[in-house]
Amino acid sequence: SQQGEEDPQALSIQEGENATMNCSYKTSINNLQWYRQNSGRGLVHLILIRSNEREKHSGRLRVTLDTSKKSSSLLITASRAADTASYFCATDEGKLIFGQGTTLQVKP
Amino acid sequence: SAVISQKPSRDICQRGTSLTIQCQVDSQVTMMFWYRQQPGQSLTLIATANQGSEATYESGFVIDKFPISRPNLTFSTLTVSNMSPEDSSIYLCSAIGQGLNQPQHFGDGTRLSIL
Numbered sequence: 001s002q003q004g005e006e007d008p009q010a011l012s013i014q015e016g017e018n019a020t021m022n023c024s025y026k027t028s029i030n031n032l033q034w035y036r037q038n039s040g041r042g043l044v045h046l047i048l049i050r051s052n053e054r055e056k057h058s059g060r061l062r063v064t065l066d067t068s069k070k071s072s073s074l075l076i077t078a079s080r081a082a083d084t085a086s087y088f089c090a091t092d093e094g095k096l097i098f099g100q101g102t103t104l105q106v107k108p
Numbered sequence: 109s110a111v112i113s114q115k116p117s118r119d120i121c122q123r124g125t126s127l128t129i130q131c132q133v134d135s136q137v138t139m140m141f142w143y144r145q146q147p148g149q150s151l152t153l154i155a156t157a158n159q160g161s162e163a164t165y166e167s168g169f170v171i172d173k174f175p176i177s178r179p180n181l182t183f184s185t186l187t188v189s190n191m192s193p194e195d196s197s198i199y200l201c202s203a204i205g206q207g208l209n210q211p212q213h214f215g216d217g218t219r220l221s222i223l
Contacts, residue, residue: 031209042200042216043151045109050209088150095141096202096212098151 006089006099014107019076021102023089030092032065032072037086046074081108110135114201114215121222126189129218131201136181138206142174145198145217157184191222
């Protein structure tokens with residue numbers, strides 16, 4: 001069963017712009033993880049944010065977590081064409097449950 | 109982080125046949141999982157592969173259709189049995205290392221097409 005809901009489902013931006021993706025969930029979690037999937041490939045782990053953390057950075061990525069609203073966001077700054085991919089949030093509740101994903105297209 | 113190898117990477121199979129997918133992790137991990145990703149969709153958990161005992165299946169998945177083995181801490185197999193075109197998907201293995209709040213890593217997946 002899917003827990004996370006992501007929006008937007010699709011996002012198209014120009015290179016250099018920022019991209020923000022949102023994820024909402026329904027139950028208590030241990031942590032929330034964000035992944036990238038390039039077309040036809042496996043999943044690449046981006047960031048894990050624990051339930052007691054509010055913000056985390058990794059390079060051009062910034063993830064926030066609001067457990068009171070049961071939501072998280074992934075911000076990609078200064079996007080590049082190579083960032084074109086599908087992005088998934090996944091909530092860890094003893095097992096990892098994935099959202100529907102956001103398809104990001106970055107136009108050169 | 110753990111490196112997860114899956115094989116085959118892709119296959120085209122005939123209806124009614126079975127295929128076994130192998131997953132090898134390069135370090136000892138606590139938990140291993142199998143997911144299915146149908147075309148254009150997100151990942152759905154099939155089961156948790158338990159070392160030395162029967163896998164724990166999610167709702168909608170049964171052992172007769174998706175038998176799973178995990179003979180040791182670093183290796184697991186998933187068999188897709190009596191395949192039909194509806195089984196055409198990407199099947200992904202994943203694993204979590206030891207310790208709390210560890211990231212879950214994935215293999216590159218097995219792209220399966222059934223004719």
